[in-house]
Amino acid sequence: MKALVLHGIKEPLKLEEVSKPTLNAGEVLVKIKAAAFNRRDYWIQQGKYAGLKFPITLGSDGCGVIAEVFDDANQHWIGKEVVINPSFNWGDAPNYQGKDFKILGLPDDGTFAAYVKVPVAQVYEKPKYLNYIEAAAFPLAGLTAYRALFTKAQLQKDEKVLLVGIGGGAATFALLWAIHAGAEVYVTSGSDDKIAKAITLGAKGGINYKSESYDTDLQALAADGFDVIIDSAIGEGFAKHLNHVKPGARLVFFGATAGDLPPLNARIIFWKQLQIMGTTMGTAQEFEDMLQFMTKHEIKPVVESVFACEDAEQAIRLMDQSDQFGKIVITFND
Ligand SMILES: NC(=O)c1ccc[n+]([C@@H]2O[C@H](COP(=O)([O-])OP(=O)(O)OC[C@H]3O[C@@H](n4cnc5c(N)ncnc54)[C@H](OP(=O)(O)O)[C@@H]3O)[C@@H](O)[C@H]2O)c1
Structure with missing residues (x-):
């Protein structure tokens, strides 16, 4: 063969x-x-x-x-x-x-x-x-995103989600899952074209992480803050994201494409009662749940x-x- x-x-x-x-x-x-x-x-x-x-x-x-x-x-x-x-x-x-x-x-x-x-x-x-x-x-990227959003971050309808590096395979599934779960989804990307594509799929907006005004743009996008961030680029950007989350926010990652975790402001983490969680792949039950979820909404x-x-x-x-x-x-x- x-x-x-x-x-x-x-x-x-x-x-x-x-x-x-x-x-x-x-x-x-x-x-x-x-x-x-x-x-x-x-x-x-x-x-x-x-x-x-x-x-x-x-x-x-x-x-x-x-x-x-x-x-x-x-x-x-x-x-x-x-x-x-x-x-x-x-x-x-x-x-x-x-x-x-x-x-x-x-x-x-x-x-x-x-x-x-x-x-x-x-x-x-x-x-x-x-x-x-x-x-x-x-299968692989969908499952990883499903566990990250639903099992780990416990995403709820109407919550505000930031997906970092939307060009990533798993991030694209996180976008589809979160939109169909009724969340308000924003994205970042190094490409304006990818942000535009994410918006056509249902994202509310997005910003380019290569832009010099990234931090202020992110503040404008976040307004009163994100409930959930899925960021598997990590790298320097991760520290900035802590400034734009609501108290009780959940930050989940399953990769580190742009590098390791930078030094983080511990005071923000404990004062806002943040949860920073790692995840990998998923269980057989989560795979079945994902199949049911995507079939119910006919997500492609x-x-x-x-x-x-x-x-x-x-x-x-x-x-x-x-x-x-x-x-x-x-x-x-x-
Ligand atoms: N643990 C697990 O179970 C598991 C499962 C799946 C994936 N992963 C890991 O998760 C990561 C993503 O995987 P994938 O297959 O979805 O990735 P991918 O398709 O290779 O996408 C990588 C994306 O990362 C984004 N990126 C790169 N540098 C960035 C930066 N400085 N800031 C923000 N975003 C940046 C880019 O997004 P833009 O193009 O939009 O700029 C790029 O398209 C990889 O490290 C992978 O190994 C782990």
Whole structure:
């Protein structure tokens, strides 16, 4: 079968013939129709991710059709259109992942292949209102944003939300989820064009974090303050955001694209009773809840571009400059 194999740090993604996975008990084989990139795939290619091993087939997000099952009890899955939850072995504690937790696409071979094997518990029927490309785009980033907004920040209707770096894949899902939850959403971006796109999706406004007047612009946007900030860029900007939140605000992050936490004003944090929370991926329950939420509102992921699997290296290079708005998807044909 065809698979996109990464042989080492900063090597290109190479489309190669590899052997089809053999199933073990409890596993199913998914014939991949479409798969999507996450920043994680990029960090792994750049050598900036824990637990690197080569060769590896990357890819956490995928959508396809069940081609084989190991157990007779799973026969009913054959031919079903499915999406894969890439959050494996969460464990028993909803508050944090256990020691066996892993994400599809390292250490196990992932979705950038004609076929991927996964435990049956990781597959869910594809929402019917989505095509393969849209359905491949949401699992990892959508789940991360869902847990950040609803489980961690406990977002309520009419609350005021700031999403930092809206060009990020997960931030785009946070935008869609928060708008459909009835929140008032504002964004930041290094690109005016991305702010305009966010506004067409329902954001109330946005400002450019590269602007010299960022701080005063943010004050004008915040007015009496944000209730929730989702900021996975972190870096220097994070300290400024503390000045523009309401008492009791919740600040959640799941990445640090622009660098580590800067020194923070502890007095603001304790006086305003702020909660600063880290989060990662999500539980199986959250994945199900997200599917229900998006299906109820028929929310479609924002897809920036679609490439054939032969052009996957060209696709991942789009992430060098973070020019994308929404997800980059690759397709696998028969
Ligand atoms: N822990 C988890 O489970 C988990 C899950 C998903 C992602 N992540 C992490 O979360 C981060 C975002 O992931 P992603 O896949 O959504 O990202 P992505 O698509 O790679 O987006 C990165 C975005 O960060 C924004 N950014 C860069 N520098 C910034 C700065 N100085 N200030 C504000 N924003 C800045 C940019 O937004 P603009 O283009 O709008 O300027 C850029 O588009 C990454 O670090 C990723 O590794 C973690």
